[in-house]
Amino acid sequence: MAEKTISAIVEGGKATAGPPIGPALGPLGINAGAVVAEINKQTAAFAGTKVPVKIIVDTKTKTFRIEVGSPPVSELLKKEAKIEKGSGTAGKEVKGDISLETAVKIAKSIRGKNLSKSLKDTVKEVLGSCLSMGITVGGKNPKEVIKEVNEGKHDSLFK
Numbered sequence: 001m002a003e004k005t006i007s008a009i010v011e012g013g014k015a016t017a018g019p020p021i022g023p024a025l026g027p028l029g030i031n032a033g034a035v036v037a038e039i040n041k042q043t044a045a046f047a048g049t050k051v052p053v054k055i056i057v058d059t060k061t062k063t064f065r066i067e068v069g070s071p072p073v074s075e076l077l078k079k080e081a082k083i084e085k086g087s088g089t090a091g092k093e094v095k096g097d098i099s100l101e102t103a104v105k106i107a108k109s110i111r112g113k114n115l116s117k118s119l120k121d122t123v124k125e126v127l128g129s130c131l132s133m134g135i136t137v138g139g140k141n142p143k144e145v146i147k148e149v150n151e152g153k154h155d156s157l158f159k
Helices: 021-028 032-046 073-081 100-110 119-133 142-151
Strands: 003-011 050-058 063-068 096-098 135-137
Touching (some): 003 021, 021 050, 032 050, 032 063, 073 096, 073 100, 096 100, 119 142, 135 142
16 A cells, blocks of 8 residues: 655635645545545634645545644634734734643643643643743733642643
């Protein structure tokens, strides 16, 4: 079984047969329309968010399967904070704000896809992304919130 993998990042539910998907599938003799339809079906829940996808094609049988990855934390944060992009000058410019509960929700959605040992550590990773993107957490600098998490002030959220 000779397999070829094509990786792409698409907007949830809005993949097209244009680049990068169509041109990569053309030489393999795969119906790009069918692939795009399946990608859009599987990524519909991520509407408005960029999602990594892998298209694994069996070049002998001309069949394919789609593997949808989890969106990058930055994409999830942009969606929750309702911003188009993060700050180019993190620490100086605030682009948006999320609640700590939202950071916990994002952390739960990426659990198992990162290297953190606990939900608390994953939340701190999300808070670190907030810091670099210029997103405050409950109106506070994410560094302050990380300090509070380390002190155990929000432990009730990590159960």
